[in-house]
Amino acid sequence: MRAPLLFLVSVLLLFSACSDLREKKKKADKASLHELVTSFESHADALEKEIDSVAVFYDSLIRNKDQILKQLEGYKYKMNGPFSEGLYIKDDNYSSIIILNSAEDYAISRQEVKYTNGLDEIFSKVFHRYDIIAQIYSNSENQVSRVYPFYDAAGIVDPNINVKDFNFYYKADKENNPSRGYAWIPEPYIDPAGQGWILSLIKPVYDQDELFAVLGIDITVDHLIQRFLEDTNGDYLIVNKKGDIVAGKSTAIEALSMPPLKNHVYRETIRSDNFRISDFNLFNSKSREVRKMGQAFLLESKDQFEFIEESYLSDAVCRAFKEIEWYAIKINIKS
Known part of the structure:
Protein backbone atom coordinates (compact mmCIF):
# COMPACT_ATOMS: atom_id res chain seq x y z
CA MET A 1 0.00 0.00 0.00
CA ARG A 2 2.88 2.33 0.75
CA ALA A 3 4.36 2.31 -2.78
CA PRO A 4 1.12 3.30 -4.53
CA LEU A 5 0.59 6.02 -1.94
CA LEU A 6 4.08 7.43 -2.55
CA PHE A 7 3.44 7.30 -6.28
CA LEU A 8 0.16 9.17 -5.86
CA VAL A 9 1.84 11.82 -3.71
CA SER A 10 4.61 12.22 -6.30
CA VAL A 11 2.06 12.67 -9.09
CA LEU A 12 0.16 15.27 -7.07
CA LEU A 13 3.35 17.16 -6.28
CA LEU A 14 4.38 17.08 -9.93
CA PHE A 15 0.95 18.27 -11.00
CA SER A 16 1.08 21.08 -8.43
CA ALA A 17 4.57 22.13 -9.59
CA CYS A 18 3.43 22.21 -13.24
CA SER A 19 0.36 24.21 -12.28
CA ASP A 20 2.50 26.71 -10.36
CA LEU A 21 4.84 26.99 -13.35
CA ARG A 22 1.92 27.71 -15.68
CA GLU A 23 0.59 30.38 -13.33
CA LYS A 24 4.00 32.03 -13.09
CA LYS A 25 4.25 31.97 -16.90
CA LYS A 26 0.83 33.61 -17.26
CA LYS A 27 1.77 36.29 -14.73
CA ALA A 28 4.98 36.96 -16.66
CA ASP A 29 3.03 37.16 -19.93
CA LYS A 30 0.53 39.59 -18.44
CA ALA A 31 3.39 41.70 -17.08
CA SER A 32 4.96 41.87 -20.56
CA LEU A 33 1.60 42.91 -22.05
CA HIS A 34 1.27 45.58 -19.38
CA GLU A 35 4.71 46.91 -20.35
CA LEU A 36 3.83 46.92 -24.06
CA VAL A 37 0.49 48.69 -23.55
CA THR A 38 1.93 51.18 -21.06
CA SER A 39 4.76 52.04 -23.45
CA PHE A 40 2.35 52.79 -26.29
CA GLU A 41 -0.06 54.69 -24.07
CA SER A 42 2.73 56.91 -22.72
CA HIS A 43 3.55 57.86 -26.33
CA ALA A 44 -0.15 58.31 -27.10
CA ASP A 45 -0.57 60.55 -24.06
CA ALA A 46 2.30 62.76 -25.24
CA LEU A 47 0.75 63.06 -28.72
CA GLU A 48 -2.64 63.90 -27.21
CA LYS A 49 -1.08 66.78 -25.27
CA GLU A 50 0.70 67.96 -28.43
CA ILE A 51 -2.45 68.01 -30.57
CA ASP A 52 -4.32 69.88 -27.82
CA SER A 53 -1.54 72.47 -27.77
CA VAL A 54 -1.56 72.86 -31.56
CA ALA A 55 -5.37 73.28 -31.45
CA VAL A 56 -5.02 76.14 -28.95
CA PHE A 57 -2.54 77.87 -31.25
CA TYR A 58 -4.78 77.26 -34.29
CA ASP A 59 -7.67 78.84 -32.39
CA SER A 60 -5.56 81.97 -31.78
CA LEU A 61 -4.86 82.25 -35.54
CA ILE A 62 -8.58 82.12 -36.31
CA ARG A 63 -9.47 84.69 -33.64
CA ASN A 64 -6.74 87.07 -34.84
CA LYS A 65 -7.02 86.47 -38.58
CA ASP A 66 -7.95 90.08 -39.45
CA GLN A 67 -4.92 91.44 -37.64
CA ILE A 68 -2.64 88.77 -39.16
CA LEU A 69 -3.86 89.54 -42.68
CA LYS A 70 -3.23 93.28 -42.20
CA GLN A 71 0.38 92.59 -41.23
CA LEU A 72 1.13 90.24 -44.12
CA GLU A 73 1.95 91.43 -47.60
CA GLY A 74 2.12 88.68 -50.25
CA TYR A 75 1.72 84.96 -50.09
CA LYS A 76 4.16 82.44 -48.66
CA TYR A 77 2.94 79.71 -50.99
CA LYS A 78 2.76 79.84 -54.77
CA MET A 79 -0.02 77.64 -56.07
CA ASN A 80 0.03 75.62 -59.28
CA GLY A 81 -3.62 74.74 -59.72
CA PRO A 82 -4.81 73.05 -56.50
CA PHE A 83 -1.26 72.33 -55.27
CA SER A 84 1.53 74.40 -53.76
CA GLU A 85 4.69 74.28 -55.84
CA GLY A 86 7.51 72.07 -54.65
CA LEU A 87 10.15 74.76 -54.31
CA TYR A 88 10.51 74.47 -50.57
CA ILE A 89 11.44 70.85 -49.95
CA LYS A 90 14.70 71.74 -48.18
CA ASP A 91 13.01 74.24 -45.85
CA ASP A 92 11.83 72.76 -42.56
CA ASN A 93 9.03 75.31 -42.23
CA TYR A 94 7.02 74.45 -45.33
CA SER A 95 4.10 72.07 -45.62
CA SER A 96 2.26 70.83 -48.69
CA ILE A 97 -0.82 72.95 -49.37
CA ILE A 98 -3.81 71.72 -51.36
CA ILE A 99 -6.88 73.81 -52.10
CA LEU A 100 -9.22 71.13 -53.35
CA ASN A 101 -11.57 71.67 -56.27
CA SER A 102 -14.45 71.07 -53.85
CA ALA A 103 -13.75 74.48 -52.24
CA GLU A 104 -16.83 76.70 -52.56
CA ASP A 105 -14.89 79.98 -52.63
CA TYR A 106 -11.26 79.83 -53.78
CA ALA A 107 -10.51 83.37 -52.57
CA ILE A 108 -11.63 82.56 -49.01
CA SER A 109 -9.58 79.34 -49.05
CA ARG A 110 -6.52 81.17 -50.35
CA GLN A 111 -6.92 83.76 -47.60
CA GLU A 112 -7.13 80.96 -45.03
CA VAL A 113 -3.79 79.59 -46.21
CA LYS A 114 -2.28 83.01 -45.61
CA TYR A 115 -3.40 83.58 -42.01
CA THR A 116 -2.75 79.97 -40.93
CA ASN A 117 0.84 79.82 -42.21
CA GLY A 118 1.97 80.03 -38.59
CA LEU A 119 1.01 76.35 -38.30
CA ASP A 120 4.03 75.32 -40.38
CA GLU A 121 6.59 76.04 -37.68
CA ILE A 122 4.45 74.35 -35.00
CA PHE A 123 3.93 71.30 -37.23
CA SER A 124 7.68 71.08 -37.82
CA LYS A 125 8.52 71.18 -34.12
CA VAL A 126 5.99 68.50 -33.20
CA PHE A 127 6.99 66.26 -36.11
CA HIS A 128 10.69 66.33 -35.25
CA ARG A 129 10.00 65.70 -31.57
CA TYR A 130 8.63 62.17 -32.10
CA ASP A 131 10.05 59.45 -34.33
CA ILE A 132 6.71 57.62 -34.60
CA ILE A 133 4.88 60.51 -36.33
CA ALA A 134 4.47 60.00 -40.07
CA GLN A 135 2.80 63.35 -40.71
CA ILE A 136 0.86 66.15 -39.02
CA TYR A 137 -1.84 68.05 -40.84
CA SER A 138 -4.95 70.18 -40.93
CA ASN A 139 -8.04 69.84 -43.13
CA SER A 140 -10.55 72.68 -43.13
CA GLU A 141 -14.18 73.35 -43.95
CA ASN A 142 -12.86 75.51 -46.79
CA GLN A 143 -11.25 72.38 -48.31
CA VAL A 144 -7.72 73.53 -47.48
CA SER A 145 -5.33 70.73 -46.63
CA ARG A 146 -1.98 71.54 -44.99
CA VAL A 147 0.32 68.52 -44.50
CA TYR A 148 3.78 68.44 -42.91
CA PRO A 149 6.36 67.39 -44.02
CA VAL A 163 -12.12 66.07 -47.06
CA LYS A 164 -15.47 65.82 -45.28
CA ASP A 165 -15.95 62.36 -46.80
CA PHE A 166 -12.99 60.88 -44.89
CA ASN A 167 -13.07 59.46 -41.37
CA PHE A 168 -10.08 61.59 -40.34
CA TYR A 169 -12.45 64.54 -40.77
CA TYR A 170 -16.01 63.46 -40.00
CA LYS A 171 -15.01 61.47 -36.89
CA ALA A 172 -14.24 64.87 -35.33
CA ASP A 173 -17.45 66.68 -36.35
CA LYS A 174 -20.30 67.75 -34.05
CA GLU A 175 -22.27 64.55 -34.53
CA ASN A 176 -19.40 62.12 -33.94
CA ASN A 177 -17.44 64.17 -31.40
CA PRO A 178 -19.81 66.44 -29.47
CA SER A 179 -17.27 66.83 -26.64
CA ARG A 180 -14.84 68.46 -29.12
CA GLY A 181 -11.90 66.58 -27.60
CA TYR A 182 -9.19 64.57 -29.31
CA ALA A 183 -10.13 61.15 -30.72
CA TRP A 184 -8.26 58.12 -32.00
CA ILE A 185 -9.40 56.35 -35.15
CA PRO A 186 -8.77 52.73 -34.12
CA GLU A 187 -9.29 51.19 -37.57
CA PRO A 188 -6.30 51.42 -39.92
CA TYR A 189 -7.08 53.01 -43.28
CA ILE A 190 -5.29 53.88 -46.50
CA ASP A 191 -3.93 57.42 -46.39
CA PRO A 192 -4.91 59.45 -49.49
CA ALA A 193 -1.57 61.27 -49.15
CA GLY A 194 0.34 58.08 -49.87
CA GLN A 195 1.58 57.02 -46.41
CA GLY A 196 0.02 53.56 -46.73
CA TRP A 197 -1.92 52.00 -43.84
CA ILE A 198 -2.14 54.52 -41.02
CA LEU A 199 -3.71 55.27 -37.64
CA SER A 200 -4.84 58.77 -36.77
CA LEU A 201 -5.21 60.98 -33.73
CA ILE A 202 -7.56 63.85 -34.57
CA LYS A 203 -8.82 67.03 -32.89
CA PRO A 204 -11.47 69.52 -34.07
CA VAL A 205 -10.85 73.27 -34.17
CA TYR A 206 -13.88 75.56 -33.93
CA ASP A 207 -14.57 79.11 -35.02
CA GLN A 208 -17.03 80.08 -32.29
CA ASP A 209 -19.69 77.36 -32.63
CA GLU A 210 -18.84 76.18 -36.13
CA LEU A 211 -16.33 73.46 -37.01
CA PHE A 212 -13.49 75.18 -38.82
CA ALA A 213 -10.89 72.44 -39.29
CA VAL A 214 -9.64 69.09 -38.05
CA LEU A 215 -6.05 68.57 -36.95
CA GLY A 216 -4.46 65.16 -37.35
CA ILE A 217 -1.35 63.26 -36.37
CA ASP A 218 -0.69 60.04 -38.27
CA ILE A 219 1.28 56.96 -37.31
CA THR A 220 1.88 54.35 -39.99
CA VAL A 221 1.21 50.70 -39.17
CA ASP A 222 4.77 50.07 -40.35
CA HIS A 223 6.15 52.49 -37.73
CA LEU A 224 3.93 50.96 -35.05
CA ILE A 225 5.35 47.49 -35.72
CA GLN A 226 8.91 48.79 -35.82
CA ARG A 227 8.65 50.85 -32.65
CA PHE A 228 6.65 48.58 -30.35
CA LEU A 229 6.74 45.00 -31.63
CA GLU A 230 9.68 44.13 -33.85
CA ASP A 231 12.34 43.91 -31.13
CA THR A 232 10.00 42.55 -28.44
CA ASN A 233 10.58 38.96 -27.31
CA GLY A 234 7.49 36.86 -27.85
CA ASP A 235 4.63 36.67 -30.34
CA TYR A 236 2.37 39.69 -30.02
CA LEU A 237 -0.66 41.14 -31.81
CA ILE A 238 -2.55 44.39 -31.52
CA VAL A 239 -6.16 44.10 -32.67
CA ASN A 240 -9.10 46.49 -32.70
CA LYS A 241 -12.55 45.70 -31.31
CA LYS A 242 -13.64 44.28 -34.68
CA GLY A 243 -10.85 41.71 -34.53
CA ASP A 244 -8.74 43.33 -37.27
CA ILE A 245 -5.01 42.87 -36.74
CA VAL A 246 -3.69 46.42 -36.49
CA ALA A 247 -0.11 45.25 -36.00
CA GLY A 248 1.62 42.02 -35.15
CA LYS A 249 4.67 39.80 -35.19
CA SER A 250 4.74 37.68 -38.33
CA THR A 251 5.14 34.43 -36.39
CA ALA A 252 2.02 35.17 -34.35
CA ILE A 253 -0.04 36.03 -37.43
CA GLU A 254 1.00 32.90 -39.31
CA ALA A 255 0.27 30.73 -36.26
CA LEU A 256 -3.34 31.96 -36.21
CA SER A 257 -4.23 30.49 -39.63
CA MET A 258 -4.39 33.84 -41.41
CA PRO A 259 -3.79 34.38 -45.16
CA PRO A 260 -0.18 33.84 -46.29
CA LEU A 261 2.18 36.74 -45.60
CA LYS A 262 4.32 38.25 -48.31
CA ASN A 263 7.80 36.76 -47.77
CA HIS A 264 6.53 35.73 -44.30
CA VAL A 265 6.72 39.38 -43.19
CA TYR A 266 3.64 41.34 -42.07
CA ARG A 267 5.36 44.69 -42.69
CA GLU A 268 5.88 43.73 -46.33
CA THR A 269 2.33 42.42 -46.58
CA ILE A 270 0.76 45.73 -45.50
CA ARG A 271 2.74 47.53 -48.22
CA SER A 272 1.43 45.29 -51.00
CA ASP A 273 -1.18 46.69 -53.41
CA ASN A 274 -3.75 43.96 -52.72
CA PHE A 275 -3.57 44.14 -48.91
CA ARG A 276 -6.94 44.28 -47.15
CA ILE A 277 -7.00 44.73 -43.39
CA SER A 278 -10.27 42.74 -43.17
CA ASP A 279 -8.47 39.61 -44.44
CA PHE A 280 -6.37 39.63 -41.26
CA ASN A 281 -9.17 39.40 -38.73
CA LEU A 282 -9.41 36.95 -35.81
CA PHE A 283 -12.99 36.10 -36.72
CA ASN A 284 -11.95 35.23 -40.28
CA SER A 285 -9.29 32.73 -39.19
CA LYS A 286 -9.53 29.22 -40.62
CA SER A 287 -9.10 27.93 -37.07
CA ARG A 288 -12.28 27.52 -35.02
CA GLU A 289 -10.30 27.92 -31.80
CA VAL A 290 -8.71 31.17 -32.94
CA ARG A 291 -12.21 32.49 -33.63
CA LYS A 292 -13.22 31.33 -30.13
CA MET A 293 -10.20 33.17 -28.70
CA GLY A 294 -11.33 36.34 -30.49
CA GLN A 295 -14.78 35.98 -28.94
CA ALA A 296 -13.33 35.34 -25.47
CA PHE A 297 -11.09 38.41 -25.58
CA LEU A 298 -13.13 40.94 -27.54
CA LEU A 299 -16.72 40.02 -26.71
CA GLU A 300 -16.46 38.37 -23.29
CA SER A 301 -13.64 40.54 -21.83
CA LYS A 302 -11.57 37.52 -20.75
CA ASP A 303 -7.83 37.95 -20.30
CA GLN A 304 -6.56 34.43 -21.01
CA PHE A 305 -7.42 31.54 -23.32
CA GLU A 306 -6.27 27.91 -23.45
CA PHE A 307 -5.94 26.17 -26.81
CA ILE A 308 -7.04 22.54 -26.79
CA GLU A 309 -7.59 21.50 -30.40
CA GLU A 310 -4.64 23.33 -32.01
CA SER A 311 -1.61 21.11 -31.49
CA TYR A 312 0.90 23.93 -32.19
CA LEU A 313 -0.72 26.58 -29.95
CA SER A 314 -0.52 26.56 -26.17
CA ASP A 315 -2.39 29.56 -24.76
CA ALA A 316 -2.85 33.33 -25.09
CA VAL A 317 -3.27 36.31 -22.79
CA CYS A 318 -4.88 39.66 -23.52
CA ARG A 319 -4.88 43.21 -22.18
CA ALA A 320 -7.13 46.09 -23.29
CA PHE A 321 -5.82 49.59 -23.99
CA LYS A 322 -7.37 52.46 -22.04
CA GLU A 323 -7.49 55.39 -24.47
CA ILE A 324 -8.09 53.53 -27.72
CA GLU A 325 -10.30 50.54 -28.48
CA TRP A 326 -7.43 48.11 -29.00
CA TYR A 327 -6.29 44.87 -27.40
CA ALA A 328 -2.74 43.57 -27.01
CA ILE A 329 -2.49 39.77 -27.25
CA LYS A 330 0.45 37.48 -26.57
CA ILE A 331 0.29 34.11 -28.33
CA ASN A 332 2.31 31.19 -26.93
CA ILE A 333 3.34 28.73 -29.61
CA LYS A 334 4.42 25.23 -28.66
CA SER A 335 8.06 24.51 -29.42
Whole structure:
Protein backbone atom coordinates (compact mmCIF):
# COMPACT_ATOMS: atom_id res chain seq x y z
CA MET A 1 0.00 0.00 0.00
CA ARG A 2 2.88 2.33 0.75
CA ALA A 3 4.36 2.31 -2.78
CA PRO A 4 1.12 3.30 -4.53
CA LEU A 5 0.59 6.02 -1.94
CA LEU A 6 4.08 7.43 -2.55
CA PHE A 7 3.44 7.30 -6.28
CA LEU A 8 0.16 9.17 -5.86
CA VAL A 9 1.84 11.82 -3.71
CA SER A 10 4.61 12.22 -6.30
CA VAL A 11 2.06 12.67 -9.09
CA LEU A 12 0.16 15.27 -7.07
CA LEU A 13 3.35 17.16 -6.28
CA LEU A 14 4.38 17.08 -9.93
CA PHE A 15 0.95 18.27 -11.00
CA SER A 16 1.08 21.08 -8.43
CA ALA A 17 4.57 22.13 -9.59
CA CYS A 18 3.43 22.21 -13.24
CA SER A 19 0.36 24.21 -12.28
CA ASP A 20 2.50 26.71 -10.36
CA LEU A 21 4.84 26.99 -13.35
CA ARG A 22 1.92 27.71 -15.68
CA GLU A 23 0.59 30.38 -13.33
CA LYS A 24 4.00 32.03 -13.09
CA LYS A 25 4.25 31.97 -16.90
CA LYS A 26 0.83 33.61 -17.26
CA LYS A 27 1.77 36.29 -14.73
CA ALA A 28 4.98 36.96 -16.66
CA ASP A 29 3.03 37.16 -19.93
CA LYS A 30 0.53 39.59 -18.44
CA ALA A 31 3.39 41.70 -17.08
CA SER A 32 4.96 41.87 -20.56
CA LEU A 33 1.60 42.91 -22.05
CA HIS A 34 1.27 45.58 -19.38
CA GLU A 35 4.71 46.91 -20.35
CA LEU A 36 3.83 46.92 -24.06
CA VAL A 37 0.49 48.69 -23.55
CA THR A 38 1.93 51.18 -21.06
CA SER A 39 4.76 52.04 -23.45
CA PHE A 40 2.35 52.79 -26.29
CA GLU A 41 -0.06 54.69 -24.07
CA SER A 42 2.73 56.91 -22.72
CA HIS A 43 3.55 57.86 -26.33
CA ALA A 44 -0.15 58.31 -27.10
CA ASP A 45 -0.57 60.55 -24.06
CA ALA A 46 2.30 62.76 -25.24
CA LEU A 47 0.75 63.06 -28.72
CA GLU A 48 -2.64 63.90 -27.21
CA LYS A 49 -1.08 66.78 -25.27
CA GLU A 50 0.70 67.96 -28.43
CA ILE A 51 -2.45 68.01 -30.57
CA ASP A 52 -4.32 69.88 -27.82
CA SER A 53 -1.54 72.47 -27.77
CA VAL A 54 -1.56 72.86 -31.56
CA ALA A 55 -5.37 73.28 -31.45
CA VAL A 56 -5.02 76.14 -28.95
CA PHE A 57 -2.54 77.87 -31.25
CA TYR A 58 -4.78 77.26 -34.29
CA ASP A 59 -7.67 78.84 -32.39
CA SER A 60 -5.56 81.97 -31.78
CA LEU A 61 -4.86 82.25 -35.54
CA ILE A 62 -8.58 82.12 -36.31
CA ARG A 63 -9.47 84.69 -33.64
CA ASN A 64 -6.74 87.07 -34.84
CA LYS A 65 -7.02 86.47 -38.58
CA ASP A 66 -7.95 90.08 -39.45
CA GLN A 67 -4.92 91.44 -37.64
CA ILE A 68 -2.64 88.77 -39.16
CA LEU A 69 -3.86 89.54 -42.68
CA LYS A 70 -3.23 93.28 -42.20
CA GLN A 71 0.38 92.59 -41.23
CA LEU A 72 1.13 90.24 -44.12
CA GLU A 73 1.95 91.43 -47.60
CA GLY A 74 2.12 88.68 -50.25
CA TYR A 75 1.72 84.96 -50.09
CA LYS A 76 4.16 82.44 -48.66
CA TYR A 77 2.94 79.71 -50.99
CA LYS A 78 2.76 79.84 -54.77
CA MET A 79 -0.02 77.64 -56.07
CA ASN A 80 0.03 75.62 -59.28
CA GLY A 81 -3.62 74.74 -59.72
CA PRO A 82 -4.81 73.05 -56.50
CA PHE A 83 -1.26 72.33 -55.27
CA SER A 84 1.53 74.40 -53.76
CA GLU A 85 4.69 74.28 -55.84
CA GLY A 86 7.51 72.07 -54.65
CA LEU A 87 10.15 74.76 -54.31
CA TYR A 88 10.51 74.47 -50.57
CA ILE A 89 11.44 70.85 -49.95
CA LYS A 90 14.70 71.74 -48.18
CA ASP A 91 13.01 74.24 -45.85
CA ASP A 92 11.83 72.76 -42.56
CA ASN A 93 9.03 75.31 -42.23
CA TYR A 94 7.02 74.45 -45.33
CA SER A 95 4.10 72.07 -45.62
CA SER A 96 2.26 70.83 -48.69
CA ILE A 97 -0.82 72.95 -49.37
CA ILE A 98 -3.81 71.72 -51.36
CA ILE A 99 -6.88 73.81 -52.10
CA LEU A 100 -9.22 71.13 -53.35
CA ASN A 101 -11.57 71.67 -56.27
CA SER A 102 -14.45 71.07 -53.85
CA ALA A 103 -13.75 74.48 -52.24
CA GLU A 104 -16.83 76.70 -52.56
CA ASP A 105 -14.89 79.98 -52.63
CA TYR A 106 -11.26 79.83 -53.78
CA ALA A 107 -10.51 83.37 -52.57
CA ILE A 108 -11.63 82.56 -49.01
CA SER A 109 -9.58 79.34 -49.05
CA ARG A 110 -6.52 81.17 -50.35
CA GLN A 111 -6.92 83.76 -47.60
CA GLU A 112 -7.13 80.96 -45.03
CA VAL A 113 -3.79 79.59 -46.21
CA LYS A 114 -2.28 83.01 -45.61
CA TYR A 115 -3.40 83.58 -42.01
CA THR A 116 -2.75 79.97 -40.93
CA ASN A 117 0.84 79.82 -42.21
CA GLY A 118 1.97 80.03 -38.59
CA LEU A 119 1.01 76.35 -38.30
CA ASP A 120 4.03 75.32 -40.38
CA GLU A 121 6.59 76.04 -37.68
CA ILE A 122 4.45 74.35 -35.00
CA PHE A 123 3.93 71.30 -37.23
CA SER A 124 7.68 71.08 -37.82
CA LYS A 125 8.52 71.18 -34.12
CA VAL A 126 5.99 68.50 -33.20
CA PHE A 127 6.99 66.26 -36.11
CA HIS A 128 10.69 66.33 -35.25
CA ARG A 129 10.00 65.70 -31.57
CA TYR A 130 8.63 62.17 -32.10
CA ASP A 131 10.05 59.45 -34.33
CA ILE A 132 6.71 57.62 -34.60
CA ILE A 133 4.88 60.51 -36.33
CA ALA A 134 4.47 60.00 -40.07
CA GLN A 135 2.80 63.35 -40.71
CA ILE A 136 0.86 66.15 -39.02
CA TYR A 137 -1.84 68.05 -40.84
CA SER A 138 -4.95 70.18 -40.93
CA ASN A 139 -8.04 69.84 -43.13
CA SER A 140 -10.55 72.68 -43.13
CA GLU A 141 -14.18 73.35 -43.95
CA ASN A 142 -12.86 75.51 -46.79
CA GLN A 143 -11.25 72.38 -48.31
CA VAL A 144 -7.72 73.53 -47.48
CA SER A 145 -5.33 70.73 -46.63
CA ARG A 146 -1.98 71.54 -44.99
CA VAL A 147 0.32 68.52 -44.50
CA TYR A 148 3.78 68.44 -42.91
CA PRO A 149 6.36 67.39 -44.02
CA PHE A 150 6.17 68.55 -47.61
CA TYR A 151 5.42 65.85 -50.22
CA ASP A 152 4.57 65.86 -53.93
CA ALA A 153 0.82 66.02 -53.48
CA ALA A 154 0.21 66.64 -57.19
CA GLY A 155 1.42 63.14 -57.95
CA ILE A 156 -0.62 61.45 -55.21
CA VAL A 157 -3.80 63.27 -54.17
CA ASP A 158 -6.93 63.50 -56.31
CA PRO A 159 -7.81 67.24 -56.22
CA ASN A 160 -11.51 66.41 -56.67
CA ILE A 161 -11.96 64.71 -53.29
CA ASN A 162 -13.90 66.28 -50.43
CA VAL A 163 -12.12 66.07 -47.06
CA LYS A 164 -15.47 65.82 -45.28
CA ASP A 165 -15.95 62.36 -46.80
CA PHE A 166 -12.99 60.88 -44.89
CA ASN A 167 -13.07 59.46 -41.37
CA PHE A 168 -10.08 61.59 -40.34
CA TYR A 169 -12.45 64.54 -40.77
CA TYR A 170 -16.01 63.46 -40.00
CA LYS A 171 -15.01 61.47 -36.89
CA ALA A 172 -14.24 64.87 -35.33
CA ASP A 173 -17.45 66.68 -36.35
CA LYS A 174 -20.30 67.75 -34.05
CA GLU A 175 -22.27 64.55 -34.53
CA ASN A 176 -19.40 62.12 -33.94
CA ASN A 177 -17.44 64.17 -31.40
CA PRO A 178 -19.81 66.44 -29.47
CA SER A 179 -17.27 66.83 -26.64
CA ARG A 180 -14.84 68.46 -29.12
CA GLY A 181 -11.90 66.58 -27.60
CA TYR A 182 -9.19 64.57 -29.31
CA ALA A 183 -10.13 61.15 -30.72
CA TRP A 184 -8.26 58.12 -32.00
CA ILE A 185 -9.40 56.35 -35.15
CA PRO A 186 -8.77 52.73 -34.12
CA GLU A 187 -9.29 51.19 -37.57
CA PRO A 188 -6.30 51.42 -39.92
CA TYR A 189 -7.08 53.01 -43.28
CA ILE A 190 -5.29 53.88 -46.50
CA ASP A 191 -3.93 57.42 -46.39
CA PRO A 192 -4.91 59.45 -49.49
CA ALA A 193 -1.57 61.27 -49.15
CA GLY A 194 0.34 58.08 -49.87
CA GLN A 195 1.58 57.02 -46.41
CA GLY A 196 0.02 53.56 -46.73
CA TRP A 197 -1.92 52.00 -43.84
CA ILE A 198 -2.14 54.52 -41.02
CA LEU A 199 -3.71 55.27 -37.64
CA SER A 200 -4.84 58.77 -36.77
CA LEU A 201 -5.21 60.98 -33.73
CA ILE A 202 -7.56 63.85 -34.57
CA LYS A 203 -8.82 67.03 -32.89
CA PRO A 204 -11.47 69.52 -34.07
CA VAL A 205 -10.85 73.27 -34.17
CA TYR A 206 -13.88 75.56 -33.93
CA ASP A 207 -14.57 79.11 -35.02
CA GLN A 208 -17.03 80.08 -32.29
CA ASP A 209 -19.69 77.36 -32.63
CA GLU A 210 -18.84 76.18 -36.13
CA LEU A 211 -16.33 73.46 -37.01
CA PHE A 212 -13.49 75.18 -38.82
CA ALA A 213 -10.89 72.44 -39.29
CA VAL A 214 -9.64 69.09 -38.05
CA LEU A 215 -6.05 68.57 -36.95
CA GLY A 216 -4.46 65.16 -37.35
CA ILE A 217 -1.35 63.26 -36.37
CA ASP A 218 -0.69 60.04 -38.27
CA ILE A 219 1.28 56.96 -37.31
CA THR A 220 1.88 54.35 -39.99
CA VAL A 221 1.21 50.70 -39.17
CA ASP A 222 4.77 50.07 -40.35
CA HIS A 223 6.15 52.49 -37.73
CA LEU A 224 3.93 50.96 -35.05
CA ILE A 225 5.35 47.49 -35.72
CA GLN A 226 8.91 48.79 -35.82
CA ARG A 227 8.65 50.85 -32.65
CA PHE A 228 6.65 48.58 -30.35
CA LEU A 229 6.74 45.00 -31.63
CA GLU A 230 9.68 44.13 -33.85
CA ASP A 231 12.34 43.91 -31.13
CA THR A 232 10.00 42.55 -28.44
CA ASN A 233 10.58 38.96 -27.31
CA GLY A 234 7.49 36.86 -27.85
CA ASP A 235 4.63 36.67 -30.34
CA TYR A 236 2.37 39.69 -30.02
CA LEU A 237 -0.66 41.14 -31.81
CA ILE A 238 -2.55 44.39 -31.52
CA VAL A 239 -6.16 44.10 -32.67
CA ASN A 240 -9.10 46.49 -32.70
CA LYS A 241 -12.55 45.70 -31.31
CA LYS A 242 -13.64 44.28 -34.68
CA GLY A 243 -10.85 41.71 -34.53
CA ASP A 244 -8.74 43.33 -37.27
CA ILE A 245 -5.01 42.87 -36.74
CA VAL A 246 -3.69 46.42 -36.49
CA ALA A 247 -0.11 45.25 -36.00
CA GLY A 248 1.62 42.02 -35.15
CA LYS A 249 4.67 39.80 -35.19
CA SER A 250 4.74 37.68 -38.33
CA THR A 251 5.14 34.43 -36.39
CA ALA A 252 2.02 35.17 -34.35
CA ILE A 253 -0.04 36.03 -37.43
CA GLU A 254 1.00 32.90 -39.31
CA ALA A 255 0.27 30.73 -36.26
CA LEU A 256 -3.34 31.96 -36.21
CA SER A 257 -4.23 30.49 -39.63
CA MET A 258 -4.39 33.84 -41.41
CA PRO A 259 -3.79 34.38 -45.16
CA PRO A 260 -0.18 33.84 -46.29
CA LEU A 261 2.18 36.74 -45.60
CA LYS A 262 4.32 38.25 -48.31
CA ASN A 263 7.80 36.76 -47.77
CA HIS A 264 6.53 35.73 -44.30
CA VAL A 265 6.72 39.38 -43.19
CA TYR A 266 3.64 41.34 -42.07
CA ARG A 267 5.36 44.69 -42.69
CA GLU A 268 5.88 43.73 -46.33
CA THR A 269 2.33 42.42 -46.58
CA ILE A 270 0.76 45.73 -45.50
CA ARG A 271 2.74 47.53 -48.22
CA SER A 272 1.43 45.29 -51.00
CA ASP A 273 -1.18 46.69 -53.41
CA ASN A 274 -3.75 43.96 -52.72
CA PHE A 275 -3.57 44.14 -48.91
CA ARG A 276 -6.94 44.28 -47.15
CA ILE A 277 -7.00 44.73 -43.39
CA SER A 278 -10.27 42.74 -43.17
CA ASP A 279 -8.47 39.61 -44.44
CA PHE A 280 -6.37 39.63 -41.26
CA ASN A 281 -9.17 39.40 -38.73
CA LEU A 282 -9.41 36.95 -35.81
CA PHE A 283 -12.99 36.10 -36.72
CA ASN A 284 -11.95 35.23 -40.28
CA SER A 285 -9.29 32.73 -39.19
CA LYS A 286 -9.53 29.22 -40.62
CA SER A 287 -9.10 27.93 -37.07
CA ARG A 288 -12.28 27.52 -35.02
CA GLU A 289 -10.30 27.92 -31.80
CA VAL A 290 -8.71 31.17 -32.94
CA ARG A 291 -12.21 32.49 -33.63
CA LYS A 292 -13.22 31.33 -30.13
CA MET A 293 -10.20 33.17 -28.70
CA GLY A 294 -11.33 36.34 -30.49
CA GLN A 295 -14.78 35.98 -28.94
CA ALA A 296 -13.33 35.34 -25.47
CA PHE A 297 -11.09 38.41 -25.58
CA LEU A 298 -13.13 40.94 -27.54
CA LEU A 299 -16.72 40.02 -26.71
CA GLU A 300 -16.46 38.37 -23.29
CA SER A 301 -13.64 40.54 -21.83
CA LYS A 302 -11.57 37.52 -20.75
CA ASP A 303 -7.83 37.95 -20.30
CA GLN A 304 -6.56 34.43 -21.01
CA PHE A 305 -7.42 31.54 -23.32
CA GLU A 306 -6.27 27.91 -23.45
CA PHE A 307 -5.94 26.17 -26.81
CA ILE A 308 -7.04 22.54 -26.79
CA GLU A 309 -7.59 21.50 -30.40
CA GLU A 310 -4.64 23.33 -32.01
CA SER A 311 -1.61 21.11 -31.49
CA TYR A 312 0.90 23.93 -32.19
CA LEU A 313 -0.72 26.58 -29.95
CA SER A 314 -0.52 26.56 -26.17
CA ASP A 315 -2.39 29.56 -24.76
CA ALA A 316 -2.85 33.33 -25.09
CA VAL A 317 -3.27 36.31 -22.79
CA CYS A 318 -4.88 39.66 -23.52
CA ARG A 319 -4.88 43.21 -22.18
CA ALA A 320 -7.13 46.09 -23.29
CA PHE A 321 -5.82 49.59 -23.99
CA LYS A 322 -7.37 52.46 -22.04
CA GLU A 323 -7.49 55.39 -24.47
CA ILE A 324 -8.09 53.53 -27.72
CA GLU A 325 -10.30 50.54 -28.48
CA TRP A 326 -7.43 48.11 -29.00
CA TYR A 327 -6.29 44.87 -27.40
CA ALA A 328 -2.74 43.57 -27.01
CA ILE A 329 -2.49 39.77 -27.25
CA LYS A 330 0.45 37.48 -26.57
CA ILE A 331 0.29 34.11 -28.33
CA ASN A 332 2.31 31.19 -26.93
CA ILE A 333 3.34 28.73 -29.61
CA LYS A 334 4.42 25.23 -28.66
CA SER A 335 8.06 24.51 -29.42
